[in-house]
Amino acid sequence: MNFASDNGGPVPTQVLEALTRANEGYAPGYGSDALTAKVADQIRTLFEAPQAAVYLVGLGTAANALALATLVQPYQTVFCTPDAHIHMDECNAPEFYTGGAKLTLVPGGDVMTPQALRAAIAGEENRGVHGPQRGAVSLTNVTEGGNVYALDQLGALCDVAKAYDLPVHLDGARFANACVALGCTPAQMTWKLGVDVVVFGGTKNGLMGVEAVVFFDPKHAWEFELRRKRGAQLYSKHRYLAAQMEAYLEGNFxxxxxxxxxxxxxxxxxxxxxxxxxxxxxxxxxxxxxxxxxxxxxxxxxxxxxxxxxxxxxxxxxxxxxxxxxxxxxxxxxxxxxxxxxxxxxx
Missing domain, CATH: 3.90.1150.10 (Aspartate Aminotransferase, domain 1)
Known part of the structure; x- marks a missing residue:
């Protein structure tokens, strides 16, 4: 009767077996192995995004922080809810990895509204060089309060962000749970609504420890690769991340x-x-x-x-x-x- 966290549950046998298979013989390191390439292609297919840049990291905090650091400059701000994981539970990692970009909290609870987001955005970038510049919008589905944004709600928030030419980051630590709850495809919950980068979470849904960062515009690829290396998230034995994700994707597991x-x-x-x-x-x-x-x-x-x-x-x-x-x-x-x-x- 353990309901403390979905981080605390066991790893499915299928994932452990995939790790055992990956453990045979030798493979190139740092993500240049065949299994990593295969998994990246599978994720592109899953998201119906053949041009997407796909990367694996070991932690949700790293995935969020590195993705946001790729989208915003140190003098900009990220708009998020007061309950967002990037604000409440990541020990200022987004601020650290972005080199100082701040978080602007959109008033309300764990569910952001378009009206509140519009007001928060309008309240920034109006003091010239003296204030933070508008950077990105960060959303979470499932939210930290256990709620699920409907697709039209997410779409309305993306529309507000796009009206100000701001990129949208989706924290998907429980992405799979949201897809199941909504009965939608990954594409319908992301780029088809205007999401620019999503964290396709695995750790909270049974994996030992791996998250996929998916940029729908490949122009961000090289910068993310550099930031991932500099941020100590380019694993040498990368195939063990890929093996977990391969089992995760097999048969829509x-x-x-x-x-x-x-x-x-x-x-x-x-x-x-x-x-x-x-x-x-x-x-x-x-x-x-x-x-x-x-x-x-x-x-x-x-x-x-x-x-x-x-x-x-x-x-x-x-x-x-x-x-x-x-x-x-x-x-x-x-x-x-x-x-x-x-x-x-x-x-």
Whole structure:
């Protein structure tokens, strides 16, 4: 009953087997191996983008920071939500890798609106040399609050960015979960709406540790390659990144893994609501934010459930507090049902 994070789940056997196959014999290093080239072509096919520049890195933070550094100058700013991972959870890595570009927070929660984005953009680049220049817009799907932008919502945000000639970065750490939730293709959620670069996440969806950075305009390729090397993300034994991604792409395994995680999230949400508990986030993928009395959280955790809650300072035991549950691909119905049973008993 571990709902702490989809980072904490196991790696599928198919991925481990792919790593074993890649471990046979010798292969050129630094991404010049045949398997890396094959995977790049597979990702281009998946995204219906034959000219795209595709690169593999080991970490989501590196993927986001290097992608943004390729898009913006040190004197520019990146527009994002206050809850964005690049703001809340990356220890100023985007600012570091861009050489000092700041983040401008678009007011609101984890879901950005076109009106708020337009106002935030209009509020910058109006002080000449004294202020930051407009740089890029960064979006996240699935959001950090467990919500999923509909395609028309993403399209409207991209339209605002394009009206100001700003590139759009999509943090897709849970890209697969969003595609499953929306029933769309990767192309429909990215370049067809106006996204310039996407992180096609794998680590949160079962891989040992690899993310793909996809630039739909290959003009960014050489700069990204230089920044990836300088940023210590050009792996010598690169074939082991490619092997994970090869297994991920085979037979749309990425989609299958995300479908399992989302199904657990849907089951979990329905069960919590049936118990009369408030679910905070509006849309369904693999994350559920809900509120329950502090005593209930403590009782359930005392029985072995693992997840996170916060806002408990000076809170009475019967006061509801917000918690986050994240479902990974391996969780399964039994774990969800066992957790719901414990919640019912604690209530």
């Amino acid at each position: 990425w989609h299958d893994l995300a479908s399992r995680a989302n199904a657990s999230g849907t089951r979990l949400r329905a069960g919590l609501e049936a118990l009369g508990l408030e679910v905070v986030n509006d849309t369904q993928a693999n994350m559920v934010f809900f509120r329950a009395p502090l005593r209930v959280h403590r009782a359930v955790m005392g029985k072995g459930a693992v997840y996170h809650f916060w806002g408990t300072e000076d809170v009475p035991e019967d006061e509801p507090v917000t918690a986050r549950l994240v479902c990974d691909w391996s969780l399964g119905d039994q774990s969800v049902d066992d957790f719901l049973k414990l919640m019912g008993q604690a209530l």
